[in-house]
Amino acid sequence: xxxxxxxxxxxxxxxxxxxxxxxRVVAEIxxxxxxxxxxxxxxxAKLVYLSCYSRDRRxxxxxxLREFRSNPIYFGxxxxxxxxxxxxxxxxxxQFLQHMGYWGLxxxxxxxxxxxxxxxxxxxxxxxxxxxxxxPYMGVDLGWLHYLDLIGQRVEMVNPDARNFRHVVLAWDAxxxxxxxxxxxxxxxxxxxxxxxxxVFFDLDLRDWRVAAGTLFTLVYxxxxxxxxxxxxxxxxxxKMRV
Numbered sequence: 001x002x003x004x005x006x007x008x009x010x011x012x013x014x015x016x017x018x019x020x021x022x023x024r025v026v027a028e029i030x031x032x033x034x035x036x037x038x039x040x041x042x043x044x045a046k047l048v049y050l051s052c053y054s055r056d057r058r059x060x061x062x063x064x065l066r067e068f069r070s071n072p073i074y075f076g077x078x079x080x081x082x083x084x085x086x087x088x089x090x091x092x093x094x095q096f097l098q099h100m101g102y103w104g105l106x107x108x109x110x111x112x113x114x115x116x117x118x119x120x121x122x123x124x125x126x127x128x129x130x131x132x133x134x135x136p137y138m139g140v141d142l143g144w145l146h147y148l149d150l151i152g153q154r155v156e157m158v159n160p161d162a163r164n165f166r167h168v169v170l171a172w173d174a175x176x177x178x179x180x181x182x183x184x185x186x187x188x189x190x191x192x193x194x195x196x197x198x199x200v201f202f203d204l205d206l207r208d209w210r211v212a213a214g215t216l217f218t219l220v221y222x223x224x225x226x227x228x229x230x231x232x233x234x235x236x237x238x239x240k241m242r243v
Contacts, residue, residue, distance in 0.1 A: 039122065041114035042185075043070050046078070046122070047086060048131045049093040049108040052142050052149070057101055059094055060155045063140045065131065068166070068194055071176040073183060077130065079173035080194055083138050083163040089119045105146050107131055130202075134167035137200050165198040171218040172203075 019035070026033045044067060052061040068080035093108050107129050109122040128143055135142045139161035148155050180186035203215045 036122075038074075039111040039113050039120050041111055043067050043074060043078075045112045045114065046070070047084070047089055047110045047112070047119070048078075048081065049089065049106075049110065050132055050135050050140070050142060051093070051097065051106050051108075052146050053097060053103040053106070054149045054155060055103050057098065057103055059098070059157065060149065061135075061140050061142055061145045061158045062090065062094070063135050063138050063142075063160045064090060065134060065167075069173065069176050069180060069186075071172060071179065073179055073185070076176075077172065079169050079176045080166055081131070081134060082166045083134065083160060085163070086119075092119065102126075105132070105142055130169075133202050134200070137165060137167065138162050165200055166194065166196075167200050167202065168195070169202045170204050171215050171222075174219055174222045 046067040048065040050063040065081040066084040067078040070076040
């Protein structure tokens with residue numbers, strides 16, 4: 001199976017001829033589509049390597065995350081992650097970047113292929129991404145460390161010192177869980193367990209009422225919006241029949 005990605009929207013294809021046809025359609029919009037093999041396995045087999053390398057090419061910070069759920073399933077951005085230690089993957093990513101003489105911030109997304117058990121690269125982002133947000137909770141403030149290096153301070157290696165938490169993008173997870181339930185990939189027990197403390201939220205902080213209010217409004221809309229629209233639609237239909 002192959003995957004064509006256009007602006008992070010996956011389009012899967014099996015036969016080569018079907019892939020060619022879809023690519024021709026995509027190329028009319030943008031010729032920068034990426035075609036790559038789909039790595040088999042569940043979403044929780046995906047890993048994210050976070051790192052920062054100094055201007056003299058030393059690794060000065062690192063961290064590793066494991067995904068729980070993503071939207072869309074298998075290919076999308078994660079809504080829940082947790083820190084993990086994976087020495088094998090860490091070594092592979094570090095060697096890859098140091099071999100290039102890389103410096104700066106970098107995030108590498110990988111997945112352990114269920115067919116052969118090997119960890120394979122999905123993509124590399126040479127920048128600070130949304131997946132870097134859990135890093136400070138791990139004791140690895142990537143952005144700050146990169147800044148210190150840029151202004152000429154020598155930064156020694158910083159390793160994660162906290163792993164027992166989950167990082168949740170609440171509004172995104174609210175959009176995600178429905179597809180997992182419908183696909184039979186999530187039970188209520190697993191859902192409740194994924195929110196078991198300690199949990200930190202990207203988009204819910206009671207000290208910042210603007211962010212919290214926006215997230216809570218989104219949650220209310222997602223939970224009650226469809227039933228309310230359905231109710232008023234039926235009420236409107238009933239009224240038109242009576243009139």
